[in-house]
Amino acid sequence: MVDDSDVGAPTATAPVRRGRRPSPRIAQMKRTWYFLRRNTLAMIGLSVLVIIALVAMYAATTPISWLAMPFYCAANYGPDQTTSGWYNSSTHTDGPFNATSVASCHYICTYEVVPPPNAAHFCGGLWYKTPFILSGHNASTDCEQATYATCVSYPAVIAPTVNLATLNAGPMPLGSLATQIDSTGAFFNLYNGMLRGADWSLIISVSIVGIGASLGLLVGATAGFLGGAVDDALMRLVDIFLSIPVLLFVIVLIAVITTTIHAVAIPGFTILGHHFNQYILVDSTWTPLFTLILGFAAVWWPFYARLIRGQVLVVREQKYVEAARASGAGKARILFNHIIPNSVYPMFIQFSLDVGTIPLLIGGLVYLGFINLFPSAYFPEWGAISATSVLDIQSMLESCQVQCVVPWWQLFFPGLALFLYAVSVNLLSDGLRDALDPRLRR
C-alpha cells in the first residue's frame, strides 16, 4: 500500500544494489530511524536520554567518592570551595576532613566577620534564617546545644524571596552543592549524588526490566509457538502473576526476606584460610538491592510474556515461516531465527516505557520507609534521593521552632532529573510506537 507520508522512506523493496542484499532487519531499523527522526518530541527525548547516559558514563569513570559519601562535618567546604571570605574554614579545630573518622568530626564554627543578614545557616540538622553568631570569634551557643555541633553558614548569593511568616525558601548555597539531606546532621554531597544517580538509576531500572523482559520473552515465545496445552498452562501462570499487585508483592517479598534471613541458620565456612561467619551472606550490603531487583523482576515478566505471545501468534502464520518450515528448518531454528526477531519490536516500546517508571516506584518504596533497601540510606538513586529529601523536609517542617530555611534544592534537582528522565523515556517510546506501527503513521 502506497502512502503519501511513505514517499522517500527507505523500504525493504528498494532497488537491489550490487553485492549482498541488505538484511531486512537492517532495513527495518533504517525505516524506524527515518520516521523517528521526523518526530520532534521523540528526538528531544532521545537527546535528553543521551545526555543522561553520558553523565552516567562520566560518573562511572570518574574517581569521585564511590557512594556519594555522607560526611558529618563541614570541613569539605575548604578555603578553596568557600564562596565568600566571611566564613573562614581554616579555623577548624579538627584539621582536614577525614571520611573514615566521621564520628570524631565535631567542631564549633567560628566566624571572622559578622555574617550578612540574609545568610542561611545550617545548625544541628536544621536550616535557620536567623544568624547565631553575634560577633567575632565567639562560638555559637545554639550550635553547642545542638546534638551535632555542626554549623555552617552560607552567604546570601541571591536575594531571598518574599518573606513568608516563618519559613523561607532561602537561597541555595552556590559554589558547592553539598547539602544536608538528613536531619540527623549528616551531609550528602548533592552534586556527587546526582552524578552517581544517573549511573544507578539507569543500572537498576535496566536490569529489572531486562530480567523481566528476557523471562517474558522466553515464556511468551514458547507458549505462542508450541500452543496447545503448554500455551494454556503458561498463560494461566501469566494470569496468576498478572493478578499480583506489583508494589504490594515487592513489599511483601522484602518484608519476608528481611525478616526470615536472620532466622535462617547458615553455617559459617572457610575458604583458603578466610573464615566467613554465618552472617556474611545475609548481611551483605548488597543483599537488599538484589532483593529489590529480583522482587520487581519476578512480577515484571508476565506483561512481556503476554505481549510476545500475541505477537508470536501472528508471526508464526506468516509465509516466510512456512517457507522456512518447507525448507526443512528445525523448530528451534524457526523459533529463534525467524519468529523471535520478528516479534520483539513491540517489546522495545514497552521496555522503554517501563524503564522510566522504575525509579518512580523505588522512590515510592523509599518514601514508605524502605530506606534500608539500599546499602546505605544515602544510596545515590534519583528516586531514593528525592524521597529521602521529601521525608527530610517534612520532618524539618514539623520540628521547626524558629525561622527555618527550607533546603528546596535537595528536592528540586533530584526531582527534576527524575522528571526529565521519565518524560524523555516516555516521549521516545511514543515516537518508537509511531515509527514501528505503520497503521498509526498515517
Place this chain on the structure above:
Amino acid sequence: MKLATYVARRIALFFPTIIGVMTITFVLLAALPVQDQLIARFGFPPRQDPCGYAKSCPCSVLDRNPKLTGTCNNPLFTRLTNKLHLNRPYEVQWAFYMENTFTFQWGTVSNNSEVAQTYAFSKGEPVSKFLGQMMPYTLELAILSLAIILLVAIPLGNLSAVNRNRPIDQASRVVSFSGFAIPPFLLGSLVVFGAFYLLLPHTGYLVTSPWCPTGEPLQNEIWKSWPSAGCYGNNVEVATLCPSWLSGCLLSHPTGFPTVDAVLHGYYWVAADTLLRMILPALVIAYGAIAGLLRFVRNSMLEVMNLDYVRTARAKGVPEREVVNRHAGRNSLNVTVTVLGLTFAFFLGGFPVIEDVFQLEGIGRALALAVIPGYFDFGVIFGSTILFTYLVVAANIIVDVLYAYLDPRVRLG
C-alpha cells in the same frame, strides 16, 4: 458461544487464579519464622519466645525441619501452632490456608505494631474486619478521583484525537507524560508544601479551618492534621471532641462513609471539610492516572474515526460536532470503560503513598503503617494482598463481561 456461557466460564476461572496467587502468598508466609506466622494469624506472640528467631526450636512443630528439632514445652505455643496446623505437612497447611482465604479469616492485626498504635480499635481484631472498616475512606477518595478522571480524560482524549498532531494534541501528550513522570510522593508533597506556604503566613503558626465551628487549629504541621474526618482525625487533643456518631474519631455510623454520615447527622461542615480535604489528593491521583487513560481514549477514538459509518454520517451532512460526540464518541467508549474498571479496582487497593502524604485514613495508610521496617504487621500486609487480589481478579472478570456486552463483535471464547 452465548454470553451466559461466557460469563459462567469467566466466573469459573476466578477460583483457580485466586488459588494460584494465594499459593505464592502461602509460600512467602510459610517462609517466615514461626513467631511471625503466629503474630500474623493471631495478632500476638506467645508468652515466651520459644522459636522466634532462635537457631533451634524446641517445638514438635518444627520436627520436620532437621535444623529445628526438639520438643515443645510451651503450652500456649503448642495450642497456637496446632490451631494453625503448623505441625502438619505443608500440603495440609496449604489447604487450611486456602480455606481461611475464602472464609475471610485473613489473620489478625498485630498487638504492638504501628497499625495498632495508630488505630486503637483495631488491636487484635481480624484483618478483614479492620480493612472493611477502612474501606469506605478509600472508596470515597477513589470515587472522587474517578470522577475527576472521567471529567478530564474523555473530553481531552476526544479533543486530541480530533485535532490529531496539532498543537493541542502535542500539548495533551506532554501533559499526560508529565503525569507518568512525577512520582506521586513528590507531587503530593509539593502540593502539601504549597498549602503549607499559602496557609501559614495568614495567621502565624495556627491556621484555623473556616469549616470548623469550634475553631480547631489545623496546626502548623499540616500533614499531622489532614484527616478526612473534618477537624477531628487522629489528633489526640481533638479526639475527645468527636461526636457520638464518629466513634474513635474514625468509625462513622451507620453507613461507615464519613461524608454520608456527616450529612445524615446534620454535620454539614464536617462533610464539606472532608470533601475539601480530599480534593487535592484526588487531583494528584487523577493526574497520575489520566496519563494512561488519555492514550487509550485517543487511540480508540482515532480507530473509530476512520471507520466507514463515521464517513457515512459526515457524507449525509451530520454536523461535525454531532459526529464526534454521538457517532464516534459513544463507540470509542468501549475500551475506555474496561480500562476505567481496572483503574478503579487498583484504586480500591488503597493509595499507600498518597494517603500517607496527605494523612488521610484508608486502606493504603494502614498498609503504609504496616510496612515500617522493624515493626512489620504481617497480618495487615498479607490481608491487603489477599484483598487486592480479590479486587483485581473480580474486576478483570467484570470488565471482560462488560466488554463482551458492550461490543457484540467480540469473539467469545
